[in-house]
Amino acid sequence: MSERLTSVPGLLYGGDYNPEQWPEEVWEQDVKLMREAGVTMVTVGVFSWAGLQPGPDTWDFGWLDRLMDLLHAHGIAVDLATATASPPAWLVRAHPEILPVTADGVRLEFGSRQHYCPSSKAYGQAAVRLTRKLAERYGRHPALALWHIHNEYGDHVTECFCPRSAAHFRDWLREKYGTVDALNHAWGTAFWSQRYGTYDEIEPPRTAPGPVNPTQLLDWRRFCSDALLALHRAERDVLTATSPDIPATTNFMSMMRELDYWRWAEHEDLVSDDAYPDPADPRAHVNASMNYDLMRSLKRGRPWLLMEQAPSAVSWRPVNVPKKPGLQRLWSLQAVARGADGIMYFQWRASRAGAEKYHSALLPHRGTASRGWRETVRFGAELARIAEVAGSRVTAPxxxxxxxxxxxxxxxxxxxxxxxxxxxxxxxxxxxxxxxxxxxxxxxxxxxxxxxxxxxxxxxxxxxxxxxxxxxxxxxxxxxxxxxxxxxxxxxxxxxxxxxxxxxxxxxxxxxxxxxxxxxxxxxxxxxxxxxxxxxxxxxxxxxxxxxxxxxxxxxxxxxxxxxxxxxxxxxxxxxxxxxxxxxxxxxxxxxxxGVTACVPVPEGVEATVRTGADASYLFLLNHTDRPVAVDADGTDLLTGAPVRGAVRLPPLGAAVLRRPHSPDSLDSPDPANSPDPLGDNRS
The missing domain is CATH 3.40.50.880 (Class I glutamine amidotransferase (GATase) domain)
Known part of the structure; x- marks a missing residue:
């Protein structure tokens, strides 16, 4: 089985592209700059529901037709989103029950994003309808390389306590336990006279006078994860039926408490992640490494995709520190070192309006004169130099x-x-x-x-x-x-x-x-x-x-x-x-x-990881310190093309990717096909 994420060769490079925020005359300029930067794929349509469906029975695909054709003409592949993450105003006003309700009974309003109840039938039906329209229209478009289902499930709303959610919860419990007696035993309802006579007596764990039944809370967490997963699967089923040859993903949010990513990953062709380590945190790279190891592990060691990261500063922390020169490159290479076969960003062109207008972009507000743009172009060229790493695996002891x-x-x-x-x-x-x-x-x-x-x-x-x-x-x-x-x-x-x-x-x-x-x-x-x-x-x-x-x-x-x-x-x-x-x-x-040892001895603050392919292994050395270091190693540095003998010298925030061909008798080299299967066949 091929380890490639999509049909696009090499390591993917690009980001979220929101052309609906710009006049069409800007699009031609964008695609030319994308080619200059080495962009190979962009994510399109994440928050485009209102633009694609302005009314209940009104559709506007003309702009997306032109955009898809334009990108394809310039050799840029498309990760096409189903646009279902934020229902449009007309849908919310026609079906106000779509809006989620908190445990205290407060209904959240329209005006942000992801404002929907996971159990809402009106929302689910509308989302599937939009997904089907997109799949039927673009499922065989030559630019399409990947389907992007929804966006960041559980980012703002992970649960809803409305009557529809209550009914859905009861259905989920019936399927899990069968009889109400079995539920009473599992929930320990003999305590505090919490026994139920029928399922109709059960409600979600809304705000109560005192502590709520702990098993009810545990089952509620399981249910909420499954309710969102059911929405994802409904869209996925449409895409599978319409364009089975195109892989599909949804962007995870690193080590997120609310969703059981083991269950979710079973329904992904490839795992993708959104990661935003804080440049103000001197240990941020350690947590990032941890999250990347999880993403790799979710599909049994297969390569994964870094779908979103910030080229520099974000816009949603109390203090949004930019990435100093070289840090974006280093942290992006860290994702590749931990098994990513694609480096994407939010977003391509910086927005001029909206809640994320201060969020950095590959093409900043200052345009091609900016430091950020120069880093965008340089890193695109570097990813092309290490393209042969794509498809190799990381093995862990x-x-x-x-x-x-x-x-x-x-x-x-x-x-x-x-x-x-x-x-x-x-x-x-x-x-x-x-x-x-x-x-x-x-x-x-x-x-x-x-x-x-x-x-x-x-x-x-x-x-x-x-x-x-x-x-x-x-x-x-x-x-x-x-x-x-x-x-x-x-x-x-x-x-x-x-x-x-x-x-x-x-x-x-x-x-x-x-x-x-x-x-x-x-x-x-x-x-x-x-x-x-x-x-x-x-x-x-x-x-x-x-x-x-x-x-x-x-x-x-x-x-x-x-x-x-x-x-x-x-x-x-x-x-x-x-x-x-x-x-x-x-x-x-x-x-x-x-008998566990490091792949190579490294100084403090230097990260070392090995990816293994069919013909060679690749030693990634990443210097997270502000001082130059030397590491004993041999190979050919793919970033520079220079041979390394004895030691590689890394400047502050420097990196090396050493190619080391397998010797004919290197029988001890890890075989990526034989790496441990984290899920195995032992699920109880």
């Missing part, structure tokens, strides 16, 4: 477990601590890997873990028994597992496991949790090793596991804090506390025993 159900359950109300947030628990673990030059995939708990030397679970609060058995089998067969605190606590219904935490992970971890001991704000608990625990600690009792580190003060003084359990042919470690500044020490020992 380490997997990080990510489960949206567990994320939602962890962040429920009325827990021992409201400070336990999954991203906050996970980021120090990922940052430690990143600092050590170790690439990681993200995988769901039901994944096939074969091929991973180590598996990390910074938190797995909710764990199903079947998934726990897989993790146990992985360790028994020789795997290395590291589990973080407050894991193995509840099952899929958010019920506490018998015997308490770590529930079905008790056997493989060789311990039990006697009591949770959250750490107050601004406090820290010292460990014997010199590490400090914040947020969380636990009173644990070992049952086979050896103690690696202990608490050194406070009520838990002398109690195990970090353990190691030899189980079968493998080893399982457990951290009963949050160690944001010292997690690297624990991981170093685990990774060493697992």
């Amino acid at each position: 380490v997997a990080v477990l990510l489960d949206w159900d567990s994320w939602w359950a962890l962040e429920g109300a009325d827990h021992p601590s409201a400070r336990m947030r999954w991203p906050d628990l996970m980021r120090p673990w990922y940052a430690a890997l990143h600092a050590r030059g170790i690439t990681a995939d993200f995988v769901p708990p039901h994944a096939d873990l074969t091929g991973y030397r180590a598996v990390l679970a910074p938190n797995l609060h909710l764990v199903r028994s079947a998934d726990a058995r897989r993790l146990t089998s992985y360790v028994r067969a020789g795997g290395h597992l590291v589990v973080g605190p407050f894991s193995g606590v509840v099952d899929e219904h958010d019920h506490l496991h018998d015997g308490g935490a770590p529930g079905p992970l008790r056997e493989v971890l060789g311990l039990s949790v006697d009591e949770f001991w959250p750490v107050p704000d601004a406090d820290a608990v010292p460990l014997a090793s010199g590490a400090s625990a914040t947020l969380w600690s636990e009173w644990i009792e070992t049952a086979g596991a050896e103690t690696v580190d202990t608490y050194a003060a406070g009520p838990l003084a002398g109690q195990p804090a970090v353990t190691r359990h030899a189980y079968g042919s493998g080893i399982a470690r457990y951290l009963s506390c949050h160690l944001p500044d010292h997690i690297g020490d624990v991981l170093d020992a685990a990774l060493a025993e697992a």
Whole structure:
């Protein structure tokens, strides 16, 4: 199977193009400048519903016909959006029930974007009708390379509490549970006299006098993700039936809490992402790397597309800092290094009106005289020089477990601590890997873990028994597992496991949790090793596991804090506390025993990643520091064409992409076709 994202050769380059904001005489100038910049594809029509359908039975495709033909004549491919992200005013006024309602009963008004109830039949029917019109008209247009369904699902509205949403929720629950007795058991409605006699008695978790049933809240999160997915699938079905040869995507929003991207990715031909790291954050590149690893992982390691990023400043932060010279290039190459086969931006030409008029663009307000334009042209030429990277894969020796159900359950109300947030628990673990030059995939708990030397679970609060058995089998067969605190606590219904935490992970971890001991704000608990625990600690009792580190003060003084359990042919470690500044020490020992090493040794602040193709591997070296560095490496730098022998020198914010051909006897080179399958065939 081809690894190419679309029929367009090489690495895709371009951005959102909104020609409806400009007179047609500007279009000719735009396409000529696109060619000068090396643009190969643009996204068209994202917010064009009102322009395409000015009234209920009025259509205007003439302008889009002319635009599609113009782009094709200049050799520029089109990622055509279905334009369904923002319903036009006429539709909202004809069907005011389209507008979403908050948990407090407030109906949100027209005047922004994405103002629709995910369960609205009127909206869904209108969206499918528009999608069908576009598919029938442009499905075989020679410029069309990719379908862009909707835009950023869940960006502004992830849930609605109107009567239609309530009815939809009840239908979803009936399909999930069958009988109301089964629902009552799953929701634990014997508590607080919450028992339901019929499904008609159930409403969404609107604002209530006190805490709402936690399992109801968990199911509501699942339902809201599925409700938006149903809208996406309805449009996707139209496109598949009309133009089956054209791939389709919808742009994800990095590591977004509200949508279960494992489920969503099953319905994508390719994964695309919108990423906006903050230039004012000195650690932004680490979080970006984490998000890019997730995007690559969602389709089992296949290349993905960076659909949106800012060429410089955005317009929606309290303070919008621009990217200093060289940063846009460096961060774009970082996405390619992490598996992207296309670099796109929002947007092509900077807007003169509207909420995003201060957002940067490939063609800034000052036009071709601007610094931004010069960077646009230079980077387009550089992407062309490294085009052969397209289709190659990134392989990772380490997997990080990510489960949206567990994320939602962890962040429920009325827990021992409201400070336990999954991203906050996970980021120090990922940052430690990143600092050590170790690439990681993200995988769901039901994944096939074969091929991973180590598996990390910074938190797995909710764990199903079947998934726990897989993790146990992985360790028994020789795997290395590291589990973080407050894991193995509840099952899929958010019920506490018998015997308490770590529930079905008790056997493989060789311990039990006697009591949770959250750490107050601004406090820290010292460990014997010199590490400090914040947020969380636990009173644990070992049952086979050896103690690696202990608490050194406070009520838990002398109690195990970090353990190691030899189980079968493998080893399982457990951290009963949050160690944001010292997690690297624990991981170093685990990774060493697992035989995990960096692809190349690099100085602090330098990122190293390898992509592997059929004929060569490509070593990406990215200097995120403000000082020059040298890295021991050999190859041919595709960015400059120069051979590198012994060491490559990188200026501040510099980068190199070293091509290293496979030697005939390099049998140990990773085969991208044999990379681990994060989803596998083990879904329960």
